[in-house]
Amino acid sequence: MARAFDFPGGIHPPARKAASTQHRIATAALPRRVILPLGQHAGQPAEPCVEVGQRVDTGTRVAKAQGLISADVHASITGEVVAIGSYPVPHPAGREETCIVIEGDGIRDDWALLPSLDWRRADHATLHARLDASGVVGLGGAGFPTQVKARVRERNAIDTLIVNAAECEPYISADDMALREHAADVLEGARLIAKLSGAQRIIIGIEDDKPEAIRALERGIAAGQAHPLPISLKPFPARYPSGGEKQLIKRLLDREVPSRGLPADIGVLCHNPGTLLAALQAVRDGRPLVSRVITLTGEALARPGNVEARLGTPMNELLATAGLDDDRLARLIMGGPMMGMELSRLDLPVVKSSNCLIAATLDELPPPPAEQPCIRCGACEDACPAGLLPQQLYWFARSREHEKAELFNLFDCIECGACSYVCPSHIPLVDYYRAAKSEIRANAFEARKAEHAKHRFEFRQARIEREAAEKEARRQARAQAAKRPTSMAANSTTSAAESTAQPQPATADADLKSLRIAQAAAKAAVRKAEKVLARVSQSTSHKGQPQGQSDGEIEDLEVQLATARENLAAIEARLAAAKDAAAGTTQAPTPPSRSADTDQERTP
Known part of the structure; x- marks a missing residue:
């Protein structure tokens, strides 16, 4: 052997x-x-x-x-x-x-x-x-x-x-x-x-x-x-x-x-x-x-x-x-008497996990006696095949101190029922552990839903800010077009155009500032979406299956990431175009003044 x-x-x-x-x-x-x-x-x-x-x-x-x-x-x-x-x-x-x-x-x-x-x-x-x-x-x-x-x-x-x-x-x-x-x-x-x-x-x-x-x-x-x-x-x-x-x-x-x-x-x-x-x-x-x-x-x-x-x-x-x-x-x-489930009716269908059906008499598998207070005998600890502290986990589960239960490796419990089997107080220890696990999973799921809702809200806010920046940029462009001089023929018209054009650098700066704010918000949205998706994907690949995270939610995160990247690319394109326009306005040649021309003509 x-x-x-x-x-x-x-x-x-x-x-x-x-x-x-x-x-x-x-x-x-x-x-x-x-x-x-x-x-x-x-x-x-x-x-x-x-x-x-x-x-x-x-x-x-x-x-x-x-x-x-x-x-x-x-x-x-x-x-x-x-x-x-x-x-x-x-x-x-x-x-x-x-x-x-x-x-x-x-x-x-x-x-x-x-x-x-x-x-x-x-x-x-x-x-x-x-x-x-x-x-x-x-x-x-x-x-x-x-x-x-x-x-x-x-x-x-x-x-x-x-x-x-x-x-x-x-x-x-x-x-x-x-x-x-x-x-x-x-x-x-x-x-x-x-x-x-x-x-x-x-x-x-x-x-x-x-x-x-x-x-x-x-x-x-x-x-x-x-x-x-x-x-x-x-x-x-x-x-x-x-x-x-x-x-x-x-x-x-x-x-x-x-x-x-x-x-x-x-x-x-x-x-x-x-x-x-x-x-x-x-x-x-x-x-x-x-x-x-x-x-x-x-x-x-x-x-x-x-x-x-x-x-x-x-x-x-x-x-x-x-x-x-x-x-x-x-x-x-x-299933078995240790880890199986008791059924309340006989007309249920056989499923892929149905490995055993036990039709027990009252003498064969009597109902468990009433639960008694724990006497701290330590028998559950001796029987635990996972090397845990069942008594401590029991107190934490009963008092709903979930953080402490997780610290004592609650999720390493395989729910074999060995601790309940040897307990002289007939405490259904595994039932307490299962209830605590279910509550922890439910809380984690709700936390993920809240985080998911937060991301959706942030993406929405970024979209609203982007649309507002685009709207403001269009409004300022229309205002600029309305103020742009249509003729350079008369001195008075030129002077008016120059005086009107004086606030243009400030208007362009405001446009660039709005786009830069939208760009920063879009970049933050992309980074956060990438971080969340990477964490979920890593958890899925490590555990072999999503831990309370549905495939639909993962696909939703992927769609949100793609949308955030598209928004960022669109904002960066508009920002680059605005920068080019501002640079072109700054570098445009200024027509010579009449006094300069007169002085030149009078120069011998």
């Missing part, structure tokens, strides 16, 4: 995986009706590209990705689009989102596959386009678009691809079963992603409580020894949350991901087996992401196991096939 390092804290909750790993992955029955949310991924929701009444085949794109962080959505059955509107989706608050509803007959399943590609010979642009067109996202729960992570080498140098096969949370066994049955394909998918990311090696991290998956991986690695990219398998003792990215990287490579940083910052990229399998199927088989493996488990089910189900399938249909006992059902949880 290869050497493994360690991370602080961690806990050992009951695994409860045996019930769902007794049988092979089954294929769920084809649903007659699917509900496809447009926000099944991190980032912006997709935009519908079909109409009500349109016929679609399985794999047809029905919604197109929007913005930098987004993903396409594809029809998961063959049928007719019957509705596009708001429907309940899996969410802790039970909210509704825009969804596309497709109805079929439950029998017909015509596929709209993409052309097959050989990833070994295809160039990077072709592979990126294929992943982009297939709607593949991270299937471990986060739902981050895979095509975005595949481009990480554009911003960071990656040396190691980690296959996160730990699957440390209780109950969930979808990745375990996928590795048992499709180890060779998972490894091929890992080589595909390694090619795109530029990784020089692949490391598979897996807990030692999955012996069958380990043996399947060992066979797959031995069969692919001819491939030049080295793959190493590193089993390690089971401990929650070994599957956290930062914890797994520490355990396998002894590298520390910086605070608020990403694995890519230290040359590492992580993917789970389900995502790698879906990526390979998209490239090799031309199959968009329309289904996923889901663990159905819990004591309220008579036949727990893992099934491959079409996205959008109502959860109650899947649970019914697993033998759901409605009378015993007390809680339905999507």
Whole structure:
């Protein structure tokens, strides 16, 4: 066994995986009706590209990705689009989102596959386009678009691809079963992603409580020894949350991901087996992401196991096939008991991040006891895998001292629930942290909106000043034209013209002064717009996605910068023209006076 390092804290909750790993992955029955949310991924929701009444085949794109962080959505059955509107989706608050509803007959399943590609010979642009067109996202729960992570080498140098096969949370066994049955394909998918990311090696991290998956991986690695990219398998003792990215990287490579940083910052990229399998199927088989493996488990089910189900399938249909006992059902949880979300209804659709459904009885997962005052025992600190001070963060979050919470690295909390699990006072610590994070993000978003409004106001003021300067310049030009002499024939006319022309230098100076003021304001507007846009762009490229900043706002800033530059160029052009005009007026020859001519004529 290869050497493994360690991370602080961690806990050992009951695994409860045996019930769902007794049988092979089954294929769920084809649903007659699917509900496809447009926000099944991190980032912006997709935009519908079909109409009500349109016929679609399985794999047809029905919604197109929007913005930098987004993903396409594809029809998961063959049928007719019957509705596009708001429907309940899996969410802790039970909210509704825009969804596309497709109805079929439950029998017909015509596929709209993409052309097959050989990833070994295809160039990077072709592979990126294929992943982009297939709607593949991270299937471990986060739902981050895979095509975005595949481009990480554009911003960071990656040396190691980690296959996160730990699957440390209780109950969930979808990745375990996928590795048992499709180890060779998972490894091929890992080589595909390694090619795109530029990784020089692949490391598979897996807990030692999955012996069958380990043996399947060992066979797959031995069969692919001819491939030049080295793959190493590193089993390690089971401990929650070994599957956290930062914890797994520490355990396998002894590298520390910086605070608020990403694995890519230290040359590492992580993917789970389900995502790698879906990526390979998209490239090799031309199959968009329309289904996923889901663990159905819990004591309220008579036949727990893992099934491959079409996205959008109502959860109650899947649970019914697993033998759901409605009378015993007390809680339905999507995900694991530590980091999953409790659902309030059974008819919600399966989405891309639905890796597990736990139909628990009251005895199995009883409701948490009432919260008691903190006794300052320090158990939460010992259990924290991120090396934080959960007790201090709790006090700061509770008293809404957000600056102090951020100073104590609140956003390094991975919300694993280990602190809440060991708390003898039954304090829902993670709930406090989530609430504080949400409030901090909301405040930051409002601050960005205010800054954005300030920039818009400043641009407007600069435009008003520019227009006022232009108007004043035109008025003075008209006044100058009206006062300009029309004839130089008579002495009286010449004298009047000279007396009238005397204030012209002052008028020209006033015109130049107004234009210089407008030029300074325009330059300030350009500098500020460049600074704001650079800061937003840097944040986007570092984090991989905008932090509360929509792509529309970024485009708006770019338009404002371009407008400010155009205004500056126009003002500078007018200023240069005014300077030239002033210089021409100053250098114009003065006609000789009559007395001088008379004196010259009288000179012998």
